[in-house]
Amino acid sequence: MRVAVVGATGAVGSTILGVMRERSFAADEVVPFASERSAGRRIDWGETELEVRALGEEAIQGFDLALFSAGSHTSEEWVPRFAAAGAVAVDNSSFWRMSDDVPLVVSEVNPGALDGHKGIVANPNCSTMQMVVALKPILDAAGIERLVVSTYQSVSGTGQRAVEELHDQAQAVIEAKELPAPAVYPHQIAFNALPQVETFKDGDDYTTEERKMMAETRKILGSDELGISATCVRIPVYTGHSESVNVQTRDPLSPEECRKLLSAAPGIRVIDDPGNGLYPTAVDAAGQDDVLVGRIRRDPSHDRCLNLWVVGDNLRKGAATNAVQVAELLKVRGLLRRAPAN
Amino acid sequence: MRVAVVGATGAVGSTILGVMRERSFAADEVVPFASERSAGRRIDWGETELEVRALGEEAIQGFDLALFSAGSHTSEEWVPRFAAAGAVAVDNSSFWRMSDDVPLVVSEVNPGALDGHKGIVANPNCSTMQMVVALKPILDAAGIERLVVSTYQSVSGTGQRAVEELHDQAQAVIEAKELPAPAVYPHQIAFNALPQVETFKDGDDYTTEERKMMAETRKILGSDELGISATCVRIPVYTGHSESVNVQTRDPLSPEECRKLLSAAPGIRVIDDPGNGLYPTAVDAAGQDDVLVGRIRRDPSHDRCLNLWVVGDNLRKGAATNAVQVAELLKVRGLLRRAPAN
Numbered sequence: 179m180r181v182a183v184v185g186a187t188g189a190v191g192s193t194i195l196g197v198m199r200e201r202s203f204a205a206d207e208v209v210p211f212a213s214e215r216s217a218g219r220r221i222d223w224g225e226t227e228l229e230v231r232a233l234g235e236e237a238i239q240g241f242d243l244a245l246f247s248a249g250s251h252t253s254e255e256w257v258p259r260f261a262a263a264g265a266v267a268v269d270n271s272s273f274w275r276m277s278d279d280v281p282l283v284v285s286e287v288n289p290g291a292l293d294g295h296k297g298i299v300a301n302p303n304c305s306t307m308q309m310v311v312a313l314k315p316i317l318d319a320a321g322i323e324r325l326v327v328s329t330y331q332s333v334s335g336t337g338q339r340a341v342e343e344l345h346d347q348a349q350a351v352i353e354a355k356e357l358p359a360p361a362v363y364p365h366q367i368a369f370n371a372l373p374q375v376e377t378f379k380d381g382d383d384y385t386t387e388e389r390k391m392m393a394e395t396r397k398i399l400g401s402d403e404l405g406i407s408a409t410c411v412r413i414p415v416y417t418g419h420s421e422s423v424n425v426q427t428r429d430p431l432s433p434e435e436c437r438k439l440l441s442a443a444p445g446i447r448v449i450d451d452p453g454n455g456l457y458p459t460a461v462d463a464a465g466q467d468d469v470l471v472g473r474i475r476r477d478p479s480h481d482r483c484l485n486l487w488v489v490g491d492n493l494r495k496g497a498a499t500n501a502v503q504v505a506e507l508l509k510v511r512g513l514l515r516r517a518p519a520n
Numbered sequence: 521m522r523v524a525v526v527g528a529t530g531a532v533g534s535t536i537l538g539v540m541r542e543r544s545f546a547a548d549e550v551v552p553f554a555s556e557r558s559a560g561r562r563i564d565w566g567e568t569e570l571e572v573r574a575l576g577e578e579a580i581q582g583f584d585l586a587l588f589s590a591g592s593h594t595s596e597e598w599v600p601r602f603a604a605a606g607a608v609a610v611d612n613s614s615f616w617r618m619s620d621d622v623p624l625v626v627s628e629v630n631p632g633a634l635d636g637h638k639g640i641v642a643n644p645n646c647s648t649m650q651m652v653v654a655l656k657p658i659l660d661a662a663g664i665e666r667l668v669v670s671t672y673q674s675v676s677g678t679g680q681r682a683v684e685e686l687h688d689q690a691q692a693v694i695e696a697k698e699l700p701a702p703a704v705y706p707h708q709i710a711f712n713a714l715p716q717v718e719t720f721k722d723g724d725d726y727t728t729e730e731r732k733m734m735a736e737t738r739k740i741l742g743s744d745e746l747g748i749s750a751t752c753v754r755i756p757v758y759t760g761h762s763e764s765v766n767v768q769t770r771d772p773l774s775p776e777e778c779r780k781l782l783s784a785a786p787g788i789r790v791i792d793d794p795g796n797g798l799y800p801t802a803v804d805a806a807g808q809d810d811v812l813v814g815r816i817r818r819d820p821s822h823d824r825c826l827n828l829w830v831v832g833d834n835l836r837k838g839a840a841t842n843a844v845q846v847a848e849l850l851k852v853r854g855l856l857r858r859a860p861a862n
Contacts, residue, residue, distance in 0.1 A: 407821045460712050
């Protein structure tokens with residue numbers, strides 16, 4: 179079993195390596211790939227080190243599995259090449275997610291979608307991922323007709339430069355110095371809230387992030403009729419996305435029943451005793467694999483609507499952990515071996 | 521014309537004094553009141569100074585107007601006493617807001633509610649205030665059936681201690697020191713998002729802030745049937761509340777029509793060219809009296825729903841500015857003079 183981790187020096191890539199070690203992922207060899215610039219760098223791997231390699235036709239031969247988190251451009255080119263060389267690629271970029279013959283898989287939600295994959299499996303967007311984990315038990319029990327979602331997203335999903343930008347701006351505010359000009363985000367992110375996550379493409383009045391949330395949620399939950407409205411907002415949090423989710427079910431579902439369902443579901447921890455200050459926050463979620471859910475309550479404006487507060491670590495369950503969980507499923511279910519294309 | 525400003529040394533009280541001067545509020549005498557502890561303190565007032573007084577039966581005689589922002593306890597006791605002494609009290613606390621014989625007034629939205637007041641006028645909650653300013657033109661043009669709101673609220677509404685708590689925690693994070701224990705908020709607020717604004721009372725699963733938003737919005741817009749779901753969230757922003765508002769209208773309303781309506785309405789500035797990075801943020805709203813609205817767009821899940829991003833300065837339009845505007849209306853419309861009670 180040979181595993182490639184592509185984009186291994188990035189925030190998600192390094193988390194993938196960390197999660198593999200935490201979960202004792204059984205691999206005979208793990209090879210980290212990154213840009214030419216990082217090739218030759220050595221990465222800690224328990225008692226030994228791994229040497230970072232650059233992508234190339236020779237270098238990508240002989241892998242069973244390739245976990246990608248290196249951006250859409252790299253995935254567009256190299257995911258099919260790994261697949262053609264016989265590996266199954268689990269891709270964290272958005273490039274392949276909406277392709278008809280690429281399953282978009284959340285391990286607790288739609289593992290069956292892995293059947294019959296064609297060498298490429300997509301890992302959903304982070305804000306989508308944590309939401310569908312929380313929604314799946316509700317969908318199964320009562321059906322879901324409509325979602326109105328507002329997000330509170332951390333900066334680490336954007337990458338290391340965004341984390342530094344938040345830090346540098348916050349420091350300038352704290353020290354009452356002039357703020358460095360925003361470079362990663364279009365506006366000041368420290369002590370502010372930006373109703374823009376990713377970009378507005380081709381005159382669209384929804385961002386690409388909002389479009390992803392809406393389209394990917396439908397694909398993962400297997401429901402074309404599901405109505406979704408998303409407002410994605412970046413806030414000054416380092417790690418952990420929070421979401422205010424208004425769920426309109428098909429059948430009535432009480433908050434008590436919902437709490438019971440979610441408490442019994444895999445990958446979810448219900449923290450919901452608000453009178454005693456118990457509800458999930460981003461700081462609590464950071465470093466955890468579970469999706470945390472609280473503030474479960476009846477929406478007083480609609481007798482089939484519930485409100486939920488859903489929090490997850492965007493680098494872990496929102497990206498790295500799910501990729502590794504999907505890899506584990508592929509292995510356990512014998513879905514890794516395949517003949518090379520042609 | 522003698523004006524009392526009660527709670528004059530607090531965040532909102534001092535903003536009331538500032539707004540009065542900016543707007544050249546015509547008063548013969550302005551008297552700041554605060555707690556016994558602050559009595560005798562001198563406050564800048566243009567080329568002169570005002571001396572802070574303590575509340576007392578003698579001290580409150582002879583006022584035409586009393587602008588209150590000193591908390592519910594003080595308002596409960598002293599608002600009726602000022603009113604009994606012949607003043608009209610404009611109260612920023614929540615204590616009198618839902619009383620049947622107390623008008624709850626936003627200057628641009630329901631100034632007519634001032635008619636026949638009985639000496640007490642209430643100033644709405646900050647998060648409600650900015651939202652109803654944005655909603656009023658929509659209500660008039662197309663009717664409103666339902667609102668699903670998620671807020672992104674700054675700490676200054678909680679008061680100066682909360683501002684310091686955010687500062688101190690952020691500084692500790694930036695300097696990689698141990699965080700001081702939270703004292704004002706139940707959890708870390710720096711680089712976090714707390715789905716709790718104010719308190720959970722008597723086992724209610726909505727906070728008092730959420731209840732206020734829901735009840736006050738109905739009272740101000742004069743609609744008992746209006747459905748509202750509110751999720752109020754505190755984020756690490758110093759000043760300026762942001763709101764993600766999903767509006768279900770009675771009649772169809774296009775985003776273009778909505779933009780046109782709001783652009784023509786008083787107290788609103790539409791900033792809505794997201795492809796060019798133009799949308800409101802809390803940092804931009806701070807220090808401004810207008811409510812800023814952007815991200816106006818069709819909710820793809822409902823053909824009579826629009827999404828809006830509404831941002832306002834919680835200390836100014838959300839509190840002080842509206843109180844002064846209400847005072848101006850009372851004066852202009854001859855609603856100040858009244859016989860003392862009995």
